[in-house]
Amino acid sequence: MKLYNRKPRDPWRTIRNLHEQGFLVKVRKGVYRYEPNAVNLKELEDFTTEQKLEILKRDGYKCVICGKGKKDGVELQVDHIKPKYLGG
Structure with missing residues (x-):
């Protein structure tokens, strides 16, 4: 309120x-x-720069949900898909 x-x-x-x-x-x-x-x-912990680069490299610099990447004009974010309170 x-x-x-x-x-x-x-x-x-x-x-x-x-x-x-x-x-x-x-x-x-x-x-x-x-x-x-x-x-x-x-x-509240965020991914380090090194972790972000490692994750992007692991996923082929593409979204794990839709498969689009920088070539498609999509800005990629490194974040938890599954909430932390559920173990993500």
Whole structure:
């Protein structure tokens, strides 16, 4: 509410999203709570430049989903396809 001055369209989707980002801790099904320490313990690590180059080389400088590359005018991003909280 403080950020957008209105209620979220889909509050449950918003709650799940906040849980995935590490701002909420799941107590039990449908019950979440804010845990300030969980936010502080959250590790945000990005790929190093060397890792990015290695990944691009491994994938042939093409998107692993659509198969397009720089020749097709697509800017490639190195990112997690599977969210980190699911082991990606």
